[in-house]
Amino acid sequence: MQHRAVTSCRPGRMNKQPTIWMLAGPNGVGKTTYAFRHIRAVAGTVRFINLDEIARGLSPMDPEAEKNTAARIALDRFDAYLGAKGEGGDFSMETTLAGLTYLRRLQHAKSLGWRIHLLYFVVATPEAALARIARRVSEGGHAVPEADARRRFARSIANVPRYVALADMWRVFDNNGGQPKVAAEGRAGCIAYRGATDGLPSPLTAILEHLPACAEA
Template identity: 30%
Template sequence: MSTKRFRVFAGPNGSGKSSLYDYLVKNKFFSERLDVNADKIAKDLGNKGFNINTWPISCSIAEFLQSAKANTRPNNNISLNYLQEKIAFTNSTFIWKGRKSYKTINTVAAYLVDYLTMKMLGTDGTFFYETVFSHQSKIELMQIAKNKGFKVYLYFVSTKSSKINWERVKSRVKQGGHRVPKSKVKDRYKKSLQNLYPALKVADRVYFFDNSESAPNRAYLNFAECRNGQIKIEQSCDEVPAWFDTYVLQELKKNKHV
């Protein structure tokens, strides 16, 4: 049996997670293409629907609604009754027939992320998962995957300041991308970095990327790696980013791992 892998692309809003994923897939670093990505799911739901024809899972509306009920979020903007009335699943495609406002579409996409992730964790297939990584539940999800026999790979990308992330989020919105309030960008930036050290204890391998500069391809050169708790700095790296030193190296030293 081939090794099944749970590949997590993580980092604060605006760090470049999707761009990094697209680059690695385009350059054939991976052969797998199954990507649980809320932004991509939301985009498809706003058009013709989200198709899972190539996914190694079988789905149903009943299962999806059960999952949504179990994962109801605070400040939810749609009721479960409305969700049941407006969601359809036909020809391997989830179709949304309700309001297509930004907030509503993204809420439905978030429910689908929860559902599809747990379905994929019940298979022997490798898949990708994208997250801002600002909540403890993401580390718990990595542990669930590991308990189910997956090799867990974390690809973490950040910048040296949340101000950079905010500017990129604003630029993305102008190009039709999804918006995130400035306060959330700042708050999630710190929380995402704070979750890095705990994640080292769960992930089999972690790849670190800094995307502070806007030079072409700079984000795609990882400067460090962690395997089984051991950090390796790339020889080409003259100086590690401050965020990596603070939230990884210093935390490891505090806990006497290096």
Template identity: 30%
Template structure:
């Protein structure tokens, strides 16, 4: 067992936001060896049509997460946050004494997500239907609003520019500890829901 509070790292954001790239850039600094990526699992099941294996991949993710929580290990997952599985897992982890740290990667608008997924397809990546990207964009932010209370440390990253992401908002233990002067649209909409999600800013 750990002699410290185990940490559940969540890399969240809609398809094409860049969460996998972010994870690959910072995971060594976090000191986490275990990462659960539903997309990678789905591709392992069916390299040609991974979207058809989302349910099977989801079941595999649940099994892996439950195993690592039971063992008290630090680990990370990647999720669009559009479904409820990751939220259920965060809730279980909290009950088991985990600290939840989320890096949420956002773009300026859903059109950027669609464009970046299309570019990824041109480079050999898998296709995701446009209607799924639009739907996930809406439900992903909705779930972020509703379940922020489960997250101990939240870092919102604007990845709209091609030269890398920028931290635009940080919330630690229910209080805003950092915010950029001009929040982009997605994080701005998140911030104006502060009262609704029961997060109190520091003044």
């Protein structure tokens, strides 16, 4: 089965609901690269919450030392954007989904009339993600301890159903080749399209297989 080509998933111009774009997935799967290359065109916004970039701004020589402070700033920025939806409109954010920190905030956002679009990036194995992280470090990027990366890889996938259930639109991207390919997509806890999943981790494939099919709109 062939992968679907990546197309724009912006809401139509007549849709006046503000949208939160979540770029999610384990460490080392290409979320930030995708954001800097494509999020403005895909989502129509340059407002991007990225914990690693915040930490780097606080301490360029040792970003890891400022991770806790950066996490608080990221949450504060999320809340500020949420409270100013009539002023700034859509925004995007990056998260590993390894925890449930944003789940309650997203539930609150939905109650305020926000739409949630989830773009989930993944590679086949934790080892593939670690290799990408090592390459990033060799090019001057930030490191992630191996134990943390492995733990987040598993937890991120385990949390996918919770976030998919909230999403007005979601897509899973196979990023093994460096060019993201849509492997599956759907909305609000159901699946509308499933393509080739041989490049996805088996636990994620199992999750997708158990999602109910979306009713035709």
